[in-house]
Amino acid sequence: MSASLSTRAAALRALHRSGGPLVLPNAWDAGSARAVAEAGFPAVATSSAAVAESLGHADGEHTPPDEMFAAVARITRAVPVPVTADLERGYGRKPDELVTRLLDAGAVGLNLEDSDPRTGDLVDAEEQADLLAGVRAAADGAGVAVVLNARVDVFLHPDREPADRLAEAIRRARRPRGGPGQLRLRPVRGDPRPHRPPARHGRRRGTSRLSGGCPVRRWPAGRLR
Numbered sequence: 001m002s003a004s005l006s007t008r009a010a011a012l013r014a015l016h017r018s019g020g021p022l023v024l025p026n027a028w029d030a031g032s033a034r035a036v037a038e039a040g041f042p043a044v045a046t047s048s049a050a051v052a053e054s055l056g057h058a059d060g061e062h063t064p065p066d067e068m069f070a071a072v073a074r075i076t077r078a079v080p081v082p083v084t085a086d087l088e089r090g091y092g093r094k095p096d097e098l099v100t101r102l103l104d105a106g107a108v109g110l111n112l113e114d115s116d117p118r119t120g121d122l123v124d125a126e127e128q129a130d131l132l133a134g135v136r137a138a139a140d141g142a143g144v145a146v147v148l149n150a151r152v153d154v155f156l157h158p159d160r161e162p163a164d165r166l167a168e169a170i171r172r173a174r175r176p177r178g179g180p181g182q183l184r185l186r187p188v189r190g191d192p193r194p195h196r197p198p199a200r201h202g203r204r205r206g207t208s209r210l211s212g213g214c215p216v217r218r219w220p221a222g223r224l225r
Helices: 003-014 030-038 048-054 065-078 095-104 125-142 162-173 199-204 214-218
Strands: 022-024 044-046 083-086 109-113 147-151 182-185 209-211
Touching: 003 147, 030 044, 030 065, 044 048, 044 065, 048 065, 065 083, 065 095, 095 125, 109 125, 125 147, 125 162
Parallel strands: 022 209, 044 083, 083 109, 109 147, 147 182
Antiparallel strands: none
16 A cells, blocks of 8 residues: 555544544535645544435445445545544445555545444444454555544443443443554544533543534534634
């Protein structure tokens, strides 16, 4: 793979600092990605839900993979900064294919969630750990230290008691294997509306990344600035 992809992957990883979170308003097409970059953000992240909406599909892996990767490629071509792509749970692709298509699209990071996109149920923690380890190995084999953001969706399930959710989130966050290139996200439901906790709370908690998700698509363009 090209040196430029490796350079971008290293730059994206360096932006993740505990207590100084990388803030990422998510993009869904070339125009929104340019707006994010022009507003001064050092990287661009996609939102699978927003990309799906822009293409006329529902969230939850209803977007054909070819369309999703084509959308990611249009975004990477539009901006000079690293791009990380929300790929839901991988669209049923094997790790080697997933990483190859990610890099072919010009992205150097990806987000993988641990819930079944068809049902919303959490997948088995060991199964998810195997998927993440496979992606990490495929990236290493490609020669690019892809930034892997392993999403933990426990807090999206309010049917559990809060203490149980926390314990399960910690258990799942400790399962992934694959070395220091792997990031672990322990999310509450992402929502950038004003009544939600601002980035300074993430700094106090040692968070290294905050992203806006699909609601950013409904912001006026000027709010990014």
